[in-house]
Amino acid sequence: TQAPREGPMVFYWWVPDPTFVDLAPVQIRFPENDKAQWDSGNLLTESARVRCGKWVHHALRSASSRAREMIKAFEVSNSQ
Numbered sequence: 001t002q003a004p005r006e007g008p009m010v011f012y013w014w015v016p017d018p019t020f021v022d023l024a025p026v027q028i029r030f031p032e033n034d035k036a037q038w039d040s041g042n043l044l045t046e047s048a049r050v051r052c053g054k055w056v057h058h059a060l061r062s063a064s065s066r067a068r069e070m071i072k073a074f075e076v077s078n079s080q
């Protein structure tokens with residue numbers, strides 16, 4: 001986590017992780033996903049969208065109904 005602080009560079013950062021927020025990183029955007037190009041091995045467009053879901057242990061319901069309800073209501077937005 002120290003390398004990005006040593007000077008200007010491209011680095012990977014997962015939003016909403018606050019680790020590098022003080023560096024004011026700029027997102028690199030590629031053209032919209034082109035499935036035909038990806039299928040042919042040309043990866044110069046963005047990858048296809050990936051669903052980010054919630055997973056919990058199956059016993060959570062009986063272990064703590066309050067915790068289960070909190071997790072059930074939890075939402076993460078990546079809107080800008």
